[in-house]
Amino acid sequence: MLTGPKTVLMIRAYDQAVDFVSDIAVANPVTFAPMVCIEPLNTDQTLPPVDRLIFTSSNAVRLFANKTKDRSMDVACVGSVTARITEECGFKTPQLFETAAQLVTSFQREAHDGAHILYPRAETVSLDIAGVLARTGFDVTDIVIYRQTFQPLSRDAIDLIESSSVFVPIFSMEIAKRFHAAIVSIKPHDLTLVCISGPVAAVFNGFSVEIAPKPTRAALIARIKTCLSAKKPEQSL
Numbered sequence: 001m002l003t004g005p006k007t008v009l010m011i012r013a014y015d016q017a018v019d020f021v022s023d024i025a026v027a028n029p030v031t032f033a034p035m036v037c038i039e040p041l042n043t044d045q046t047l048p049p050v051d052r053l054i055f056t057s058s059n060a061v062r063l064f065a066n067k068t069k070d071r072s073m074d075v076a077c078v079g080s081v082t083a084r085i086t087e088e089c090g091f092k093t094p095q096l097f098e099t100a101a102q103l104v105t106s107f108q109r110e111a112h113d114g115a116h117i118l119y120p121r122a123e124t125v126s127l128d129i130a131g132v133l134a135r136t137g138f139d140v141t142d143i144v145i146y147r148q149t150f151q152p153l154s155r156d157a158i159d160l161i162e163s164s165s166v167f168v169p170i171f172s173m174e175i176a177k178r179f180h181a182a183i184v185s186i187k188p189h190d191l192t193l194v195c196i197s198g199p200v201a202a203v204f205n206g207f208s209v210e211i212a213p214k215p216t217r218a219a220l221i222a223r224i225k226t227c228l229s230a231k232k233p234e235q236s237l
Helices: 014-024 058-065 080-088 100-108 129-135 155-163 173-183 198-204 217-229
Strands: 007-010 030-032 036-040 052-055 074-078 095-097 116-122 139-150 165-170 190-195 208-211
Touching (some): 007 014, 007 155, 014 030, 014 058, 014 080, 030 155, 058 116, 074 080, 080 217, 116 129, 129 139, 165 173, 173 198, 190 198, 190 217
Parallel strands (some): 007 030, 052 116, 116 139
16 A cells, blocks of 8 residues: 655744745645744844844844844845845845855955944854954954754654654754654654755664755755655555
């Protein structure tokens, strides 16, 4: 008989998970079990004068948009969703980059024009964009406007993994380690993990893993859609 469709289990922060599910646009059932929560920080912080903005997450865009009505700044974004949310919040159409490293490289090729750059960000980031750009002569300030806090995988999600065919997108090393710790002692029924990079996938040695061809959201989405649209094998009773 044919196996049923895999359930997509989303474990990232809820707002980001909803955006992601909208973009993958598959017919599979979806369950939300966030292991990440977004906690706003420094909500009363006075903003410095700014000519340009750097956004690397949709969380930063939404929270920053609540701090000011000014939408006159030039904007650079990492990721298509970040760019889309930037426009939805009323900012200028942004300059778009796939990765933070690409953004930094592009900026470093520019002539310094004296513009003050502001980088609203999470408490923890993988690349110190402000530091790198400041060391190459840019007038740049970063402000921490949120932190990611983590919570255990829910009992309902564990039950789903133990009883059903489940497909889990994994977006970062931090969440990979936490999810691995949550499932290493249980017995998945039929679990597939699709990871944004090889190093992230390496956390799940011994599990069924798919890897995005590039460490970008777009590549991860493409890999997920390919996997979920693949013909299901026949199984005998």
